[in-house]
Amino acid sequence: MSAKAEIEIIEAYCKGCSICVEFCPTKVLEMDAFVVKVANADACIACNQCELRCPDFAIKVHKL
Amino acid sequence: MAYDYEKSIRPGKLPHIWCPGCGHGIVMKGLIRAMDTCGLEKNNTAIVSGIGCASRMPGYLDFNTLHTAHGRAAAFATGVKMAKPEMTVICCGGDGDGAAIGGNHFIHACRRNIDMTYVLLNNYIYGMTGGQFSSSTPPGHLASTTPYGNPDPAFDLAKLAIGAGATFVARTTAFHATQIDKLIVEGIKHKGMAVIEILDDCPTTYGRRNKFRSVVDMMKRLKDIAVPVTAAAKMTPEQLEGKTLTGVLHKEDRPEYCENYAKIIARVQGA
Amino acid sequence: MAKKIALLQGNEACAHGALYAGCNFFGGYPITPSTEVAEVMSGELPKVGGKFIQMEDEIGAMASIIGASLAGSKALTATSGPGVSLKQELIGYACIAEVPCVIINVMRGGPSTGMPTGPGQSDVMQARWGTHGDHAAIALCPSSCQEIFSETVRAFNLAEKYRMPVQVLFDEIVGHMRERIVFPEPGELEVIDRTAPSVPPEQYKPFDTSFGDVPPLAAFGSDYRFHVTGLNKAEDGFPTTKAELVDAEERRQIRKVEGAEARADIELNEEYMTEDAEVVIFAYGSTARSARYAVNELREQGIKAGLFRPITLWPFPEKRVAELGEQVKAMVVAEMNLGQMVFEVERIVKNTCKLGLVTRVDGDPLTPTQIIDQVKEVL
Numbered sequence: 001m002s003a004k005a006e007i008e009i010i011e012a013y014c015k016g017c018s019i020c021v022e023f024c025p026t027k028v029l030e031m032d033a034f035v036v037k038v039a040n041a042d043a044c045i046a047c048n049q050c051e052l053r054c055p056d057f058a059i060k061v062h063k064l
Numbered sequence: 065m066a067y068d069y070e071k072s073i074r075p076g077k078l079p080h081i082w083c084p085g086c087g088h089g090i091v092m093k094g095l096i097r098a099m100d101t102c103g104l105e106k107n108n109t110a111i112v113s114g115i116g117c118a119s120r121m122p123g124y125l126d127f128n129t130l131h132t133a134h135g136r137a138a139a140f141a142t143g144v145k146m147a148k149p150e151m152t153v154i155c156c157g158g159d160g161d162g163a164a165i166g167g168n169h170f171i172h173a174c175r176r177n178i179d180m181t182y183v184l185l186n187n188y189i190y191g192m193t194g195g196q197f198s199s200s201t202p203p204g205h206l207a208s209t210t211p212y213g214n215p216d217p218a219f220d221l222a223k224l225a226i227g228a229g230a231t232f233v234a235r236t237t238a239f240h241a242t243q244i245d246k247l248i249v250e251g252i253k254h255k256g257m258a259v260i261e262i263l264d265d266c267p268t269t270y271g272r273r274n275k276f277r278s279v280v281d282m283m284k285r286l287k288d289i290a291v292p293v294t295a296a297a298k299m300t301p302e303q304l305e306g307k308t309l310t311g312v313l314h315k316e317d318r319p320e321y322c323e324n325y326a327k328i329i330a331r332v333q334g335a
Numbered sequence: 336m337a338k339k340i341a342l343l344q345g346n347e348a349c350a351h352g353a354l355y356a357g358c359n360f361f362g363g364y365p366i367t368p369s370t371e372v373a374e375v376m377s378g379e380l381p382k383v384g385g386k387f388i389q390m391e392d393e394i395g396a397m398a399s400i401i402g403a404s405l406a407g408s409k410a411l412t413a414t415s416g417p418g419v420s421l422k423q424e425l426i427g428y429a430c431i432a433e434v435p436c437v438i439i440n441v442m443r444g445g446p447s448t449g450m451p452t453g454p455g456q457s458d459v460m461q462a463r464w465g466t467h468g469d470h471a472a473i474a475l476c477p478s479s480c481q482e483i484f485s486e487t488v489r490a491f492n493l494a495e496k497y498r499m500p501v502q503v504l505f506d507e508i509v510g511h512m513r514e515r516i517v518f519p520e521p522g523e524l525e526v527i528d529r530t531a532p533s534v535p536p537e538q539y540k541p542f543d544t545s546f547g548d549v550p551p552l553a554a555f556g557s558d559y560r561f562h563v564t565g566l567n568k569a570e571d572g573f574p575t576t577k578a579e580l581v582d583a584e585e586r587r588q589i590r591k592v593e594g595a596e597a598r599a600d601i602e603l604n605e606e607y608m609t610e611d612a613e614v615v616i617f618a619y620g621s622t623a624r625s626a627r628y629a630v631n632e633l634r635e636q637g638i639k640a641g642l643f644r645p646i647t648l649w650p651f652p653e654k655r656v657a658e659l660g661e662q663v664k665a666m667v668v669a670e671m672n673l674g675q676m677v678f679e680v681e682r683i684v685k686n687t688c689k690l691g692l693v694t695r696v697d698g699d700p701l702t703p704t705q706i707i708d709q710v711k712e713v714l
Contacts, residue, residue, distance in 0.1 A: 008066065013078055017085035017267075022280040051066065052241035053283075055089030057078055060066035074562075110555050112402070115565075123562060123573065128555040130405065131564040132398065133428050139395035143402025143410070146386045147360055148556040151406070169398070172391035325386065332381040 004046035006062045007038050013058035020050035020059055072096045072106075077124045082117060083191075085279025087238025087264040087286075091185055092121050094244030094262075095156065099127075101245065102152075102252045109152045112141040114161040117192045117266075118185040121156045135166025138173040141180055149322035152252065153180040160190045160198035163219050167199070174228035174257050178321040181251040182230075186221055187264040195269025206273040225259035226314045232258035233314040237286035238265060240310065250312065256320045263290075263308065339518040345510040346413075348480040349439055349503070350375035352487030353411050355519065356526055358437070359385035360408035362399030364392055364418060367451040368507040369441035372413035393421035400436045401429050405563060407554030409491055409528075413439035416458045417448065419465060419502075426500050427466035428565045430588065433542070433552070435494040435529055437487070438502045441510040442620075444671075444696055453698030454507035456620055457672035462502045463649050469585055471592035473601055474502040474649040476619045480514035485524060486646065492527040493601060497591055498549050504648065506671060508621040508700055532559060541572040542584070548591035593650050603646040604655060608634065612641030614710055615659050617680055618669040619645050622701050626669050629706040640710060651679045660684030665713045667691040669706050689713050 007028065016034030029050060030039035036058070044061075051061040073096070082088045099109065109127045113119035115134035122129035128151075132140045137155045145153045155162075162170050162184050173180065189207060190196040197207035197214045200221060204213040225233045232254040236243040244262060251258030265271060265282035276282045291299065291307040299307075343351065350372050353361075361376040373389065380387045386403070390396040393414055400410035414422065419440050429436055440462065444455035462474040473493050477486040487503055494501040532539045532551040541561045543550045550570070553559030566574035567581045575581065591597060605623075608630055609615055618626035623644040633640035643659060643666075645652050656679075660666060666688055668677040677692045684690060691713035695701045 015079070015084035017279045019085060019279060019283055023283070049241075052093070053090055053239070055082065055086055055093075055238075056080070056084075057069055057073075057089065057093070062066050107558060107560050108556060110406075123564070126560070128560045129562045130402070130555075131562070131566070132401075133424055133565055136394065136398040136425065139390060139398030140402035142388065142390070142395070143360070143362060143399035143404075144406045144555060145402075146388055146399070147403035147406035147408040147410075151556045168391050169395050172395070325381075325388075329381045329384055333384070 003041045003044045003064060005044050005064055007041070007044060007050065008060040008062060009036055009038065010058045010060070011035050013056045015056050017055065019053050019055070023053060024050055067097065069093060069096055072100065072126055073124050074126045080124055081120055083268040085265065085267040085282070086117070087187070088118050088121065088185060090238045090241055091183065091244055091262050091264065092124065094241060095183060095248055096125070098245040098248035098252060101249050104152050104252070108150065109154065110141070110144050111154045111156065112137045112144065113155065114157045114166055116158040116161045116190070118156060118158040119161055135161055135164070136169060137162065138166060138169040138182065142173060142178055145178055145180055145322060146325070149179070149326065154183065154252070155180060156183040156185065159184065159186040159188065159200040159221060163221055163224065164199040171224065171228035174225050174230035174259065176321040177229060177231050177256040177318050179255055179257070181248065181258045181260065183248060184221055184259060184261045185264045186261055187266040187270060189266045189270040191266045191269050195273065208269070222259065222261045222313050229257070230259045230314070231256035231316045231318050234312045235261040235263070235308065236310045237263040237290050239283050239286040240290060243310070247312070254315070256318060338520065341516050341518065342513050343480055343516045344371055344513050345480045345483045345505060346371035346441060347375050348484040348516050349413070349487050350379065351518070352484035353437070353491065354379055354383065355484070355524065356409065356488040356491035357528070358409045358411045358491060359383065360400060360403040360410040361387045361412065362390050362396045362403065362410065363412050364390055364396045364414065366415045366418045368443055368510050369413045369415050369439060372439055376411070393418040394425060397422040397425040401425060401434045404434050404436050405555050407556065409495070410436045411439065413441065415441050415443050416461065419458060419461060423466040427468055427470060429500040430466065430470040431565055431567070432563050433498040433550070433588070434500070435498055435552070436500050437490045437494050438500055440502055440504045442504055442506045444698060450698050452507070454621065454671060454700060455696065456506050456622065456670050457675065457696070458504060459648055459672070460675045462504055469589065471499070471589045472502070472649040473497065473499065473592060473647070474504055475646060476504050476648045477646065478509060478620050478623045478644065480509065480512060481516055482646070483509060484516060488524050488526065492525060495527050495529040496549070497597070498529060498552055499592070504620070506620050540570045542568060542570040544570060544587060548587050548594065598650055601647055601650060602652050604652050605644040605646060607642040607644070609641035609643060609659065611639055613639040613663055614665045614667065614714055615641045615643050615663050616667050616669055616706060616710065617643050617676070619648060619676070622669050622671055625701050625703045626706055628703040629710070632703060632707055633710060638710065638714070648676070651683070653683050656680060656683045660687040663688050665689040665691060667693060667706065667710050667713055669693045669701050669709070671695055671701060
């Protein structure tokens with residue numbers, strides 16, 4: 001399986017709410033000391049849910 | 065490429081002031097996408113708010129923005145719209161701001177059917193002042209001023225808007241991110257008073273007092289209580305217990321206020 | 336061509352003065368004894384393409400005129416004391432956000448509902464200190480129907496020039512009295528519009544003080560877009576809590592009205608027989624009409640009396656009142672309240688002359704006899 005999108009994290013904006021991690025259907029994201037990180041990039045299906053639900057403008061999903 | 069939110073945000077204004085997990089940012093993103101979809105010109109758009117967490121939204125947005133006094137967004141916006149009907153006017157703000165202290169302006173803007181879009185973020189609480197109960201806090205729930213449970217009944221804000229005469233009323237939640245912009249787009253395109261109630265979470269002052277252990281718990285609640293109006297038609301009252309209808313709840317055509325006034329001007333000047 | 340002459344009520348003259356000044360937006364709420372202003376505006380504004388809206392309450396009316404003004408309109412509301420009480424928070428908003436607008440207060444008596452159909456002058460301190468927080472105030476107080484016309488024009492001019500709310504106070508007597516009005520020709524009275532920005536849109540800051548103490552104001556829906564808030568703000572219009580910026584802005588907003596140059600521009604007084612006066616009656620609004628009669632009577636009786644009538648109540652005419660205090664033996668303040676402007680007079684004249692006060696709050700105007708009696712008692 002290969003990633004359908006590249007996920008960009010703007011760490012300075014992330015407040016660590018973890019909404020993106022919880023609702024990612026393919027468990028691409030993980031929390032790392034209160035900041036989100038891409039843990040499983042290959043699993044990304046480019047559904048964009050993490051970006052849409054990020055309240056802090058901290059995630060950008062660049063479709064490949 | 066990812067969607068470019070920055071083109072609608074004033075340089076240097078992010079990160080915003082909202083708490084971790086507060087849905088206001090999700091709503092603001094929806095509003096940005098909606099205004100973009102509608103092709104609104106920045107100079108020809110005014111975004112008006114009152115006071116409270118949600119009312120800080122206009123400060124981030126690179127449009128004509130008016131952060132007014134507590135509860136007064138709809139009344140200020142009425143002045144802007146009447147003075148320049150060619151402008152697109154959008155109000156945003158919270159439940160306490162819009163429906164408690166500002167309730168009178170809100171219902172009368174609905175009654176006039178003045179062409180504006182009111183994005184009403186309902187997080188069931190006065191967040192900015194530290195979590196006092198609002199006119200939409202559910203009965204029995206805990207707030208800093210209802211330590212024994214809220215004795216007040218709550219407004220159904222969408223019903224309030226429909227009853228007052230708004231001609232487009234819709235509801236969704238901060239969880240349903242893609243529906244936010246879709247409904248706001250419909251509201252902006254609608255000629256008349258459009259109210260989009262967005263059920264939101266306040267993890268800091270509402271969630272922690274009401275047994276939501278995390279932001280995610282609150283988001284799950286928003287996901288669980290939402291029932292699309294179309295689906296609700298096939299459900300029994302028992303199945304609908306504790307649920308909230310989402311989607312377009314009301315839509316009608318009725319003469320718009322500024323257009324009516326323009327007709328008066330034309331008639332008087334023609335006479 | 337002969338000038339247009341009409342027999343008009345003060346409230347009607349006010350509406351016509353507003354229209355002369357270019358008012359094109361009225362947001363109001365019905366309240367006695369000011370409703371005729373709204374009634375005339377509702378009929379006249381559509382004729383000139385202006386907008387009239389009767390809002391759901393007094394607060395909404397104030398909000399609507401601030402909104403309209405920010406969209407470039409010259410905006411007016413008219414009310415009475417209880418209405419001004421309700422508008423106070425937003426009057427403060429218009430002060431800090433520096434939004435031009437005009438508020439007419441046709442004064443009645445009493446706190447609360449009081450005597451809605453009777454006259455009063457008990458809102459003069461409300462006009463100065465009604466809203467919370469430090470702020471400057473401009474308030475004008477005409478005493479005849481013709482002067483209501485011209486002072487309403489001047490109120491718009493001052494609101495636009497100083498970018499702030501201006502109140503026009505007249506008591507119910509003048510508001511409901513009918514007098515002959517000569518309509519000024521267009522151009523006869525000066526009409527001032529706010530200073531628009533001269534910089535390109537990308538350089539515009541709504542509180543840019545490099546143009547002086549009154550920053551140019553753009554309009555929503557123009558090529559300029561900007562942010563407005565009731566929070567303490569920096570020159571870019573965005574909220575700030577930086578001590579030096581908050582302090583500088585607050586002081587500027589006082590200075591733009593109370594600085595020497597501004598005061599000289601804003602203050603307007605009428606003096607009658609003050610040149611050689613040994614006693615001066617300080618009276619304003621309809622009370623000044625009785626006071627003028629009293630001056631004539633006293634002169635006939637050999638008492639060198641004069642009248643000082645502030646037409647601009649706020650900022651208070653400190654310099655001239657101080658000079659008169661030095662000149663006269665006594666000053667008598669006559670007002671339809673239980674003593675309000677007398678405190679300002681006292682603050683300024685200090686102990687340079689004797690000070691008398693004659694008041695009335697029973698719904699009838701002060702009579703010349705009452706004023707004459709007080710003058711004689713003080714002397």
